Amino acid sequence: MKTEPRCILAPSMLSADFSSAGEAVAMIGKTTAQWIHLDVMDGLFVPNISFGPKFIEDIRPLSSLVFDTHLMVERPERFIVEFAKAGSDIITIHAEATVHLHRTLGAIHDEGKQAGVSLVPSTPVSSIEMILDDVELVLVMSVDPGFGGQKFIANSLDKIRQLDALRKKHNLDFRISVDGGVNANNANRLVEAGVDVLVMGSAFFNADDKKSFAARIQGMES
Numbered sequence: 001m002k003t004e005p006r007c008i009l010a011p012s013m014l015s016a017d018f019s020s021a022g023e024a025v026a027m028i029g030k031t032t033a034q035w036i037h038l039d040v041m042d043g044l045f046v047p048n049i050s051f052g053p054k055f056i057e058d059i060r061p062l063s064s065l066v067f068d069t070h071l072m073v074e075r076p077e078r079f080i081v082e083f084a085k086a087g088s089d090i091i092t093i094h095a096e097a098t099v100h101l102h103r104t105l106g107a108i109h110d111e112g113k114q115a116g117v118s119l120v121p122s123t124p125v126s127s128i129e130m131i132l133d134d135v136e137l138v139l140v141m142s143v144d145p146g147f148g149g150q151k152f153i154a155n156s157l158d159k160i161r162q163l164d165a166l167r168k169k170h171n172l173d174f175r176i177s178v179d180g181g182v183n184a185n186n187a188n189r190l191v192e193a194g195v196d197v198l199v200m201g202s203a204f205f206n207a208d209d210k211k212s213f214a215a216r217i218q219g220m221e222s
Contacts (some may be wrong), residue, residue, distance in 0.1 A: 004220075005032060005034070005218035005219065005220055006191055006218055006219035006220075007187075007191050007195065007196060007197065007217075008035055008175070008197040008198070009031075009032065009033040009034065009035070009197075009214050009217055009218055010033065010035035010036065010066075010068050010177070010198065011028050011031075011033050011036060011037065011200055011201070011204045012037040012038075012179070012199050012200060012201035013025075013036060013038055013039070013059075014037075014039040014050060014201055015201030015204070016205060018051075021055070021058075022059060022062055024205075025059050025062045026062060026063075027210060028063070028065065028210075029062075029063055029064075029065060030211060031210055031211045031213075031214040031215075032211070032218055032220060033065070033204075033214050034065060034066060035065055035066040035067075035090075035197065036063060036065050036066070036067055036068065037068045037070065037179070037199045037201075038051075038055075038056055038067060038068065038069045038088070039070050039072060039145075040069060040070065040073060040083070041072045041073070041145075041146065042072070042074060044074045045072050045073050045074045045094065045097050045145075046072045046145045046146035047146045052082075053079070053082045053083050053086035056069065056086040056088060057085075057086040057087060060086065060087030066089045066090065067087055067088050067089045067090070068088075068089070068090045068092070068116075068137075068177075068197075069083055069088035069089075069090060069091050070092045070116075070118060070139060070179070071083065071091065071092065071093050071094070072094060072097075072145050072146070073097065074097055075097065075098060076093040076094070076097055076098055076104060077093075077098055077103070077107060080104070080107045080108055080111060081111060084108070084111035084112070084113050088113060089113060089114065090113065090114040090115075090116055090136065090137055091108045091111075091113050091114070091115060091116065092115075092116030092117065092118050092139050093105070093108075093115075093116070093117060093118065094117075094118045094119070094120065095118070095119055095123060095128050096119075096120060096123055101117070102130075102131055102134060105117065105131060105134045105135060106134070114136040114137065115134065115135050115136060115137070116135055116136065116137030116138065116139055117131065117135050117137075117138055117139070118138070118139035118140075118141060119138075119139070119141060119159070120141050120144065120145060121141055121142070121143070121144060121153050121155075124159075125162045125163055125166070129166065132166060132167075132172055132174060133170070133172055135174050136174055136175065137174060137175050137176075137177055138163055138174055138175070138176055138177065139178070139179060139199075140159050140160055140163070140176065140177065140178045140179070141156075141179055141180055142156035142179065142181055143179075143180030143181050145180070150180060150181055151181050152180060152181030152182065152183075152186055153180070153181070156178065156180075157189065157190070157193050160178060160190065160193040160194050160195055161193050161194060163176050163194065164176060164194025167194070175196040175197055176194050176195050176196050177195070177196065177197035177198075177199060178190055178195050178197070178198060178199065179199035180199075182198050182199060182200050182203065183202075183203035184203060184216070184217060187217050191219075198217065200217070
């Protein structure tokens with residue numbers, strides 16, 4: 001049995017049963033997962049609506065895990081203060097959703113939170129090279145965002161390798177996260193490519209033994 005996980009596991013609440021959200025949070029806390037991923041959708045940037053800051057505020061007292069909030073919303077600069085106050089530890093915004101990306105990342109830091117930037121599958125890594133030293137997290141979307149349970153887009157691996165190469169070249173320390181179609185079949189390849197954080201929705205919540213599943217994904221169980 002290994003003592004240190006090879007990656008951070010971030011179960012996505014989007015795949016939980018919202019009628020028992022508190023129980024889902026408690027269950028995640030009993031596994032080796034370190035983060036809880038919170039997908040906020042506005043029905044504009046993505047074709048779905050999920051939840052807002054009150055949901056995060058309500059479940060915040062139930063867990064000491066890192067709250068990894070992913071804002072899939074238009075003009076996220078409008079909501080930074082609200083989600084920071086709700087209890088988010090990391091706030092990730094989309095490069096495609098805000099005109100003044102550098103300014104918005106600074107607004108997240110001004111609230112004392114870690115800042116992340118995310119890319120949809122059609123956006124190249126080159127679009128964010130100038131701000132990589134301003135973020136703690138880069139989230140690669142490996143499906144077109146908006147719905148859970150989609151199939152992993154294979155060329156996302158190339159993006160991950162590009163980001164890892166840039167990180168090493170410029171001696172940066174941002175984490176690389178991946179979200180979309182992540183499961184037990186591709187987790188190893190993703191970590192080998194440079195991923196630090198695996199966001200898992202359906203694969204995690206559909207596992208019969210979630211504690212064992214998490215440990216296996218993180219390389220803590222043979």
